[in-house]
Amino acid sequence: MLLQEAVMNSTFQLVPLVVLLPLLGILLNWLFGKRLGEKGIGAIASLATGGSFVVSVLLALALLQNHEGAQIPLFTWISIGTLDLSWAFRVDTLSVTMMLVVSGVGSLIHIYSIGYMHEDVRHQGEPERFRRFFIFLNLFIAAMMILVSADNFLMLFVGWEGVGLCSYLLIGFWFEKGEGGLGNAKAAKKAFIVNRIGDFGLLIAIFLIFWNFGTLNFNEVFAMVPAVAGSQPEILMVITLFMLLGVTGKSAQIPLYVWLPDAMAGPTPVSALIHAATMVTAGVYLMVRSQVMYMAAPATQEVVAWVGALTALFAGLIALGQFDIKKVLAYSTISQLGFMVAAVGLGAEVAAMFHLITHAFFKALLFLSAGSVILGMEHGLEAGQKGHSGHTEGKHHDDPQDMRNMGAIRKKMPVTFVVYLIGALALAGIAPFAGFFSKDEILVAANQGNTAIFVILVAAAFLTAFYMGRQVLMVFFGDARTNAAKHAKESSLLVTIPLMILALLSVFGGALNLPGLHTLEHWLEETLIITHPAEFIVPIAVGSLVVALVAILLAYLFYGRKPLADSKAADPLAKRLGILFRWMNQKFMVDEFYQAVVIGPYHKLADFFANPIDQGLIDGVVNGLGTLTTSFAGVLRKLQTGFARTYALSIFAGLILILVYVLTRI
Amino acid sequence: MPLEYFLGLSAIMFTIGVLGVILRRNALVIFMSLELMFNAANLVFVTYATYYQILTGQIFVFFVMAVAAAEVAVGLALMVAIFRTKHSIDIDQMSSLKG
Amino acid sequence: MPVIGTIFYVFLAIVAIGSALGMLINRNAIYSALFLVLNFATIAVLYLALGAPFIALSQITVYAGAIMVLFLFVITLLGAEKLPGYEPIKAHRLAAIGMALVFLVELALFFFIRNQTTGPVPFLSAEFGSPKNIGVVMFTEYLLPFEVVAFILLSATVGAIMLTKPERKAKTNLSHQQD
Numbered sequence: 001m002l003l004q005e006a007v008m009n010s011t012f013q014l015v016p017l018v019v020l021l022p023l024l025g026i027l028l029n030w031l032f033g034k035r036l037g038e039k040g041i042g043a044i045a046s047l048a049t050g051g052s053f054v055v056s057v058l059l060a061l062a063l064l065q066n067h068e069g070a071q072i073p074l075f076t077w078i079s080i081g082t083l084d085l086s087w088a089f090r091v092d093t094l095s096v097t098m099m100l101v102v103s104g105v106g107s108l109i110h111i112y113s114i115g116y117m118h119e120d121v122r123h124q125g126e127p128e129r130f131r132r133f134f135i136f137l138n139l140f141i142a143a144m145m146i147l148v149s150a151d152n153f154l155m156l157f158v159g160w161e162g163v164g165l166c167s168y169l170l171i172g173f174w175f176e177k178g179e180g181g182l183g184n185a186k187a188a189k190k191a192f193i194v195n196r197i198g199d200f201g202l203l204i205a206i207f208l209i210f211w212n213f214g215t216l217n218f219n220e221v222f223a224m225v226p227a228v229a230g231s232q233p234e235i236l237m238v239i240t241l242f243m244l245l246g247v248t249g250k251s252a253q254i255p256l257y258v259w260l261p262d263a264m265a266g267p268t269p270v271s272a273l274i275h276a277a278t279m280v281t282a283g284v285y286l287m288v289r290s291q292v293m294y295m296a297a298p299a300t301q302e303v304v305a306w307v308g309a310l311t312a313l314f315a316g317l318i319a320l321g322q323f324d325i326k327k328v329l330a331y332s333t334i335s336q337l338g339f340m341v342a343a344v345g346l347g348a349e350v351a352a353m354f355h356l357i358t359h360a361f362f363k364a365l366l367f368l369s370a371g372s373v374i375l376g377m378e379h380g381l382e383a384g385q386k387g388h389s390g391h392t393e394g395k396h397h398d399d400p401q402d403m404r405n406m407g408a409i410r411k412k413m414p415v416t417f418v419v420y421l422i423g424a425l426a427l428a429g430i431a432p433f434a435g436f437f438s439k440d441e442i443l444v445a446a447n448q449g450n451t452a453i454f455v456i457l458v459a460a461a462f463l464t465a466f467y468m469g470r471q472v473l474m475v476f477f478g479d480a481r482t483n484a485a486k487h488a489k490e491s492s493l494l495v496t497i498p499l500m501i502l503a504l505l506s507v508f509g510g511a512l513n514l515p516g517l518h519t520l521e522h523w524l525e526e527t528l529i530i531t532h533p534a535e536f537i538v539p540i541a542v543g544s545l546v547v548a549l550v551a552i553l554l555a556y557l558f559y560g561r562k563p564l565a566d567s568k569a570a571d572p573l574a575k576r577l578g579i580l581f582r583w584m585n586q587k588f589m590v591d592e593f594y595q596a597v598v599i600g601p602y603h604k605l606a607d608f609f610a611n612p613i614d615q616g617l618i619d620g621v622v623n624g625l626g627t628l629t630t631s632f633a634g635v636l637r638k639l640q641t642g643f644a645r646t647y648a649l650s651i652f653a654g655l656i657l658i659l660v661y662v663l664t665r666i
Numbered sequence: 667m668p669l670e671y672f673l674g675l676s677a678i679m680f681t682i683g684v685l686g687v688i689l690r691r692n693a694l695v696i697f698m699s700l701e702l703m704f705n706a707a708n709l710v711f712v713t714y715a716t717y718y719q720i721l722t723g724q725i726f727v728f729f730v731m732a733v734a735a736a737e738v739a740v741g742l743a744l745m746v747a748i749f750r751t752k753h754s755i756d757i758d759q760m761s762s763l764k765g
Numbered sequence: 766m767p768v769i770g771t772i773f774y775v776f777l778a779i780v781a782i783g784s785a786l787g788m789l790i791n792r793n794a795i796y797s798a799l800f801l802v803l804n805f806a807t808i809a810v811l812y813l814a815l816g817a818p819f820i821a822l823s824q825i826t827v828y829a830g831a832i833m834v835l836f837l838f839v840i841t842l843l844g845a846e847k848l849p850g851y852e853p854i855k856a857h858r859l860a861a862i863g864m865a866l867v868f869l870v871e872l873a874l875f876f877f878i879r880n881q882t883t884g885p886v887p888f889l890s891a892e893f894g895s896p897k898n899i900g901v902v903m904f905t906e907y908l909l910p911f912e913v914v915a916f917i918l919l920s921a922t923v924g925a926i927m928l929t930k931p932e933r934k935a936k937t938n939l940s941h942q943q944d
Binding site: 641643645646649652653655656659660663 | 854857860861864867868871872874875
């Protein structure tokens, strides 16, 4: 028994490796990357992340024996007065769950990226940038691991900022490409700045926590929550609201979701890893971790639930009107994140975590498959016409990512078609795929909590199924509408094998929390307080299934029976919905609204401070001082006349003054 | 004679000497005004020597006269040397220290 | 007796001040020198009246006899030209005269108001400042300054000669000894 305990304890000590292995990968790739070649770089990066996954599995196994977990401090970071922060890793069921998801999906995406980036750097014409991509990917894994294994809020914030940085670096990976040579860089900048606004909220929340609790350590803070809630209930509401602001930034909820669709400018593995599976879930993780605080502030929980539900519906509507294959998936991500956030707001944290895990599986799958399709289209473009054109918006006829240019891809890329179909069904919530069970749990919680939110979430689920059906039918069925689609080619094994693994996970992922067994719930029980134990209410389950099937049928009626004739044909939905479809396509002009209301006036303000105030006033004062000194010196210069007689006169004057002094003194 | 008489006379002579130094442009006249100032001071010395009936004042006048003589000798030699280059004894022309 | 004495002193004062003003105002340098000589003579008479015969005669001999002669030599040597009468420096004359008046007022304040105990200057005989008495004091108490003055006169002599020596061409070969 002691030996077992010793083994468990020593296994817990391995937790720093989840961060250190990716960092080691960065170091090796940085120093030796050029000599190793593409396969070597990809192997090192994938092994680093795979190593993190192995360590996470070991930690999970150790946790099975020893349910409470441990806190493994590494070193003391800040020790000022009463604030004592150490760089400590927390091993408990919640953090290990996140570690498994991040490193597992991350490793698969690393392997996928070897094949994908091999094609992409050649398509963009910069083969030397291969190494940089993997360094950034490993950096991201390291930062995300810091985030999920943190034992105090500040360390979590370090990871939070780190993933934001990596998101910026990876979105703007092809920084000199994109529309007008600036598009990708602008998208990266937008992501960073919008995230910053959210981070500001989180930072205020951390300050308030420190101010009111005196510590930032999770255990200590959560232990003190009842006391603080008793003495000052409003402060918890304020803290949780500010935290919500941070979550809306990182997890792309209303109002700070606008960066995520633009982030599709990055390479597809980036969209899959960061913007589908891992980084955007950091917000959900934060709220689940701070569950105790949210339970003590029921008003905020209401707000959280409404924010999530409205985002789910709004994003679903926008996804319906998009033509870019990745944009549809991006808005779908926002919508699903809305589901998760709503679940947290309703008090069903286990449902949120369950949906987080399954969503990671099938959304990563969908993104990676979309990447495979895009690769095929790019091949087709190069084969069909000599000379290539990159992804430029506006000239959609040549755009390899525009769904209107695709069609009948299933004949050219069968493997991709199958896995994509699996992912789409899982997302739509068709039993027995993973998405069905996780979405169903959320709907049950909504039904028990708030009927209005339940209705909104059901509508969002309907939209999910509809737009996924639309997408599958437009891309894979019908006839090939352009030359590119005619000449598309299946992707290499390096690309398709991770897709198959993810497809398997999407099929069987529901087993994590099957009704009756509730493995995940029991697993997370150790760390979380389960207020809403999951129940399998048959009417709701059957109802959601029916809703999804009806949506798919509707999609078939619109897009399957009479597929689009060619790439320039109008969307059949456009005729039915008219102006509403145009709004959905234009994302309800939220970006333009922000530009007019926030960014435009801000630019004017900055301009005002720069020119009249900085250049005019401050420079004027500084230069004025200089001019004043010069003119004063010019005046004083006139004293030096050169005539000896004036000097004699001044001596005489001094003599007179001395005499006056002597006269008055004595 | 009251003491103030001699002191007043000396004051007036001193002031005239100062005015001469400041107002005249001929370097030699400036020197002569300087001698006038010396004389004014000498008068005060001698006056007080008689007033307090000690001889120290008169001894001092003796020394002042000797030093004044030496100073005039050197000063006039300087004037001669300057005249050799500038060909003028107008003191306003020696203003190369003008700023 | 006192009335004649006062008249005598007043007359001497007027002559002294008048000659000083003459020296100040006159544009011709030679006339200024001659006025100064007159001033010196007047002061010498005053010294006599104050019981300092040795000093009075030294004044005549040294000042009027040697220094002023030297001045006259240099004036004639340098060609005392008449400098133009205008004042090139603005407000110089006005400032100087104004400040001189202020100065006089201050001195008046010093001499007449701050001076607490004053009495008349006693009338001493010529025995007081006779060469014999001066010599006794000079060569006992003030011997050192006396010798130093001798050095000053020597250095003045050397200086005057050095300053007025004509320039000579530099020697062609100069051999420096090593220390």
